[in-house]
Amino acid sequence: MANAPKNLDVVHLTQALITRPSVTPVDAGAMDTVQQVLESLGFTCTRLKFGEIENLYARRGTSAPNLCFAGHTDVVPSGVRNLWRYDPFGAEIHDGAVIGRGAVDMKGGVAAWIAAVSRHDDLSGSQKGSLSFLITGDEEGVATDGTIRVVEWLKDQGEIIDHCIVGEPSSSAQLGDMIKVGRRGSVNATFTVTGKQGHVAYPQRALNPLPVLVDLLGALKARMLDDGYDQFPPSNLEITTIDTGNTATNIIPQDARARINIRFNPAHTGAQLCAWFDEVAAQFAAKTGAQIEVKSTISGEAFLTEASTFVDLIANVIKDTLGLDTDRSTTGGTSDARFIRALCPVVEFGLVGQTMHQINECVAVADLEALTDTYSALIEAYFSKFGSSS
Template sequence: MTEAPTPEEAAARAAAIAAGLDPADPAAILAALIRCPSVTPREGGALALIEALLARQGFDVARPVFEEAGTEPVENLFASIGEAGPHLVFAGHTDVVPPGTLGDWTSDPFAGEIVAGEMVGRGAVDMKGGIAAFLAAYARHARRNGPPPGRLSFLVTGDEEGPAVNGTVKLLDWAKARGERFDGCLVGEPTNPSVLGEMVKIGRRGSLSGEVRVAGTQGHVAYPHLADNPVRAAVQIAESLLATPLDEGTGTFQPSNLEITAIETGNASVNVIGARCSIFFNVRFNDRWTIDTLKAELAARIAAGAAAGHLRPGRPAAGYELLWRERPSAAFSTGGDAAGGGGALTGALTAAIHQMTGRRPELSTSGGTSDARFIKDHCPVIEFGLVGKTMHMSNERVALSDLEGLTEIYEAFIARWFAAHA
């Protein structure tokens, strides 16, 4: 596995590599990006490489670093070209998840080797491939047509695979404070399940996580009258959360879903009644709910389950504490028409996909969350990228034909989006 370079080494290496790259060649760009070991939160030279490539083409590039207490500092990139007119932004991330067990890979995960027409490497799909394709798409568009009639920007973070605290959300606020206003955003996450061109993400379900801590009294299992078993109430609370579906879905979203992800006591002894039990859960929810209304519904279900879940017959109802975990995100949909604010955005992308592949993509809100949940507060946003079958897996890889196909789609999208705003 390649060792992480120092910041100085990364910058020097990036400049040298960028000088030898054709900015319109997505495969060469992707190989160079994969060779930058940018495991969250390390920059690894990836942003330095993008900076060097874009600076060569006349982009104004900034590299803000954000941090806050309890987190590591994260490097980011914002690069723009053009002045007045409509403003299109491409968003993505260069950070990648760890490669895992190196023995599970057929080649170095940070080598970018080509095997049987596919480039193998960590980040090939998620999402250095999308970044490489859009970089090449812009270069091709500029060669053929000159710069777009407006403003085009790259908003790239190194904190998407991490806690997402010092990345896109802060970078957006930083750009806004500088006076940047966006008219539309394309996120290059891998969106296609099997074939390039089959799915565009026009929104995402919300995500809400919580923990219920049930209190009991520790004791010996042979003397239960001297103890209170919190597991009894925890089971009832879990049943109360799961028993009734949250909804039946909407025209845009699938049904909301709650999953109990763990029930833990921290007790490894079979002859001890534990003093506490925690229930962990996550909900992926649709636009029938806001974060606040969903919290209220779940709190009511938990209260009902606790009231029914006595620690032992004849004793008071269980005591518990409800804690909301992580940063919740609301469900959102850009929409496929003007009413959703994303008509031109969705229309330009779906037309470009059909032009280049002959497919009419499904407009979907399925899957997990992405940094689009932050971007939606600044402008209409949609997502489209590579086939995601191998993301986060050993031997993550992308077909070179798909990489070229995505570049062609992005180039057509750039032309169509700016034409729609002329």
């Protein structure tokens, strides 16, 4: 693909990516497809493999500012095959939509930005700058060998990214109706309470871990974490599992476990919440005599990309191209934006996410084409605003 044509077909590129069954951590050639197209467009590509994960950083141009597009080529499993109307990796078009796993999350978004870039020559003249791509194969997995490792590599290389667009399916019901300017943090904790097994008829000879665990969870749930934060909803704690593995009816179990998750706004840090878990566990252990072990994992910290010329530029392009006043949101789960924000201001803007991770995931052809047009307008507007004069 040494001489790729201008105006790459976004639909064909989306189909080419979907037909690569790149279920995390398997790449299945998806990154090769991206690299071949980008090299044909004049990008210098660096493949970065960490563990089993294929990653790619590509750049065209050497001057500032550097506008980066970040995305992922890995997808979640397709689920039960016979529930799909069509092959989840066949990328067939039916009723005006491309059907397949990853269509909106987020191979369609990757294809749309690449197609938009194909409309722009190397930046020259009075407006200068660079375009880059940060593409990972580990967004849908544990995210330990993906974007977070590439960000570390970029820092080590002294590579500067000035602003970043993450192509996650941020739109809610209509293309462009929502962008993400921040995300809540996420922390998981597992509590294991160890008591003493015994016969239910002789509770004085045992120490039942279940009431201890239930009371501990009740204390955690009773705390009002906050009543919200600027542009964020209140933080919430959810109990996601409780179990003992006890199959007998006449045994007080030896131990019991529970797991919780907190989605938190910038009123907290992950470290503060983990310290709180340890404090509450120690209090209940001292009061009951049970042993309580806590294992906590911080998946990401809360962040907000403050109102700025960059955020306004994206909103204005959406208004001019799609005719919508976009909602600047912080809702949803975590994304790789939580790692990229260590480098530069980051905003998520992509396709409508209503079918992501679902059976029969699909993207409207019209949305792919409209997103490509909007991305193209965004690239032009960005370098007109931020491009350095020669």
